[in-house]
Amino acid sequence: MPNNETLADFYKRKNNPQNLYKEVGHFNLFHLEPLPKDTTRSLPYRRRDYYKILLVIGDINFHYADKTASVKKQALVFSNPQIPYQCEHLDRIKGGHYCIFNHHFFQDFGKLNKYEVFHPNADHVFELSDEQTEKVALIYKKMFTEFDSNYIHKYDVLRNQVFELLHFALKMQPSSHIHQQRMNASQRITTLFLELLERQFPIDENHHKMKLRSASDYATQLNIHVNHLNRALKESTKKSTSQLIAERVLKEAKNLLSNTYMNVSDIAYALGFTEATHFNNFFKKHTQLSPSKYRKM
Numbered sequence: 298m299p300n301n302e303t304l305a306d307f308y309k310r311k312n313n314p315q316n317l318y319k320e321v322g323h324f325n326l327f328h329l330e331p332l333p334k335d336t337t338r339s340l341p342y343r344r345r346d347y348y349k350i351l352l353v354i355g356d357i358n359f360h361y362a363d364k365t366a367s368v369k370k371q372a373l374v375f376s377n378p379q380i381p382y383q384c385e386h387l388d389r390i391k392g393g394h395y396c397i398f399n400h401h402f403f404q405d406f407g408k409l410n411k412y413e414v415f416h417p418n419a420d421h422v423f424e425l426s427d428e429q430t431e432k433v434a435l436i437y438k439k440m441f442t443e444f445d446s447n448y449i450h451k452y453d454v455l456r457n458q459v460f461e462l463l464h465f466a467l468k469m470q471p472s473s474h475i476h477q478q479r480m481n482a483s484q485r486i487t488t489l490f491l492e493l494l495e496r497q498f499p500i501d502e503n504h505h506k507m508k509l510r511s512a513s514d515y516a517t518q519l520n521i522h523v524n525h526l527n528r529a530l531k532e533s534t535k536k537s538t539s540q541l542i543a544e545r546v547l548k549e550a551k552n553l554l555s556n557t558y559m560n561v562s563d564i565a566y567a568l569g570f571t572e573a574t575h576f577n578n579f580f581k582k583h584t585q586l587s588p589s590k591y592r593k594m
Contacts, residue, residue: 301378303346304399323402324455326437326444329353329393342383342499342556347399348409349376350462352425352433355390359383359422364548366422371430373423373466375414379492380421381499394437396459406456410488414466417491423466436461486529489519494542498549500567507546510569512538547583550576554592561588
């Protein structure tokens with residue numbers, strides 16, 4: 298299973314001709330159609346090398362490491378290249394729409410990663426009421442109309458409509474969750490660190506070991522002193538670099554134990570532990586269970 302699904306991989310999976318990808322550039326729109334009866338399918342847990350904004354109608358689960366967001370009726374869902382996830386119960390989808398694009402589509406038009414819906418630890422799934430669903434569906438209707446037009450500047454209009462979807466979700470959050478002030482230095486460092494941390498996952502056969510494991514590893518990549526990194530993270534998250542790394546490693550450990558057949562020693566190696574006993578002690582410290590007992594649960 299590839300670590301990343303690229304846009305080219307996406308079109309291959311959709312059985313779309315490769316020249317369509319070249320023709321539409323870095324943006325496209327699709328209707329979300331129900332699967333045929335008696336069909337059960339899930340999308341695998343991985344990163345996608347593109348952004349996606351999805352209006353889904355139906356009963357579907359989104360898995361992020363050890364966190365699951367369950368959609369019972371309808372939702373607006375945001376995904377980006379930094380966040381690995383899995384979709385489950387695709388057979389329960391009743392309909393919807395989605396757009397996909399990569400960073401080139403917004404080059405010189407704004408930085409998407411500054412918006413909270415694309416941050417690693419933020420909410421990515423927004424449950425919608427019937428009235429909210431009608432409003433979002435209307436935005437997609439306008440997008441499809443614009444996309445099929447011959448207007449020479451239609452992609453500028455489509456960028457604005459993508460922002461309309463983004464701000465629709467942001468306005469649904471309590472005001473305390475929306476960063477209205479200019480991002481300070483500590484927040485910028487924290488965002489860069491969290492994105493770098495997320496890039497270490499998911500662990501699979503093509504990405505079989507964490508490349509960055511210690512606080513100093515991340516400080517080196519960010520070209521700052523490790524003490525500077527710690528101060529910035531403490532200011533923004535109230536947690537140390539080591540705490541944040543440990544929390545994310547624990548999430549991936551739970552995922553590997555629950556969803557793969559890797560043995561405990563291989564999981565320990567993949568997560569950067571020099572000895573399986575060190576991994577056992579780490580896991581038991583945080584969960585009060587050994588990895589083997591957690592896997593049997």
